[in-house]
């Protein structure tokens with residue numbers, strides 16, 4: 001029986017894993033970084049925690065006798081994506097990157113920036129109340145904007161202090177409807193929304209901000225490592241069926 005490692009950590013990855021788990025003659029191991037207290041767990045073998053860099057991952061792939069890997073981590077989990085690309089090349093194990101399609105401008109428009117530092121630079125000349133909707137991991141570059149106030153939203157209490165002087169932390173689990181997002185933006189008097197282009201179904205915070213005339217700064221996805229990338233569960237399953 002072939003052994004498939006799926007690197008997860010998103011709702012889409014869990015859905016993909018549940019569907020792949022229906023395929024016959026396939027053993028699936030679902031891997032999570034272990035950051036979330038109540039993760040969304042598919043009904044298959046689950047492993048938690050980092051591998052210990054590329055070297056640790058190579059050891060794991062060999063010891064667990066993995067035949068193929070689907071990297072279904074979040075599009076912004078660039079370190080893990082780079083590590084697994086390198087480890088699979090070294091071990092000659094087939095790898096596929098699953099990445100939901102990035103959001104595109106249409107009814108809702110925004111200013112695209114390539115990274116967090118560029119977003120911080122853009123904010124210098126914009127309003128003073130910022131909804132920094134990017135999680136809690138990459139906030140350091142915004143600390144230099146001492147005259148701004150930030151709204152930070154996250155599902156769980158962050159594991160380390162928020163490195164911003166003026167902020168409010170909101171603990172809330174989505175999905176959120178547009179009305180909820182509009183109310184939040186109005187009540188907190190937000191001038192600018194900063195978002196990561198996480199892709200998939202367009203987030204209601206974007207249409208809510210647009211409807212209120214609030215400018216959006218969008219941090220675009222970092223490039224994926226070289227290799228095949230698909231953007232649908234069907235294409236992942238097709239690839240797995242071919243190899244198993």
Ligand code: NAP
Nearest residue numbers: 008009031032033050051052053073074076077078079080
């Ligand atoms: P990252 O910066 O790319 O990875 C940092 C380290 O975390 C990796 O080097 C690896 O440790 C470990 N790691 C990450 N994903 C892992 C996985 N699926 N299984 C085992 N170890 C993993 O990742 P991140 O941005 O911190 O994201 C961590 C997890 O949260 C990812 O699984 C991702 O899918 C999920 N997530 C991320 C975001 C986001 O915006 N970044 C949003 C939603 C969900 P070692 O080097 O020790 O192997």
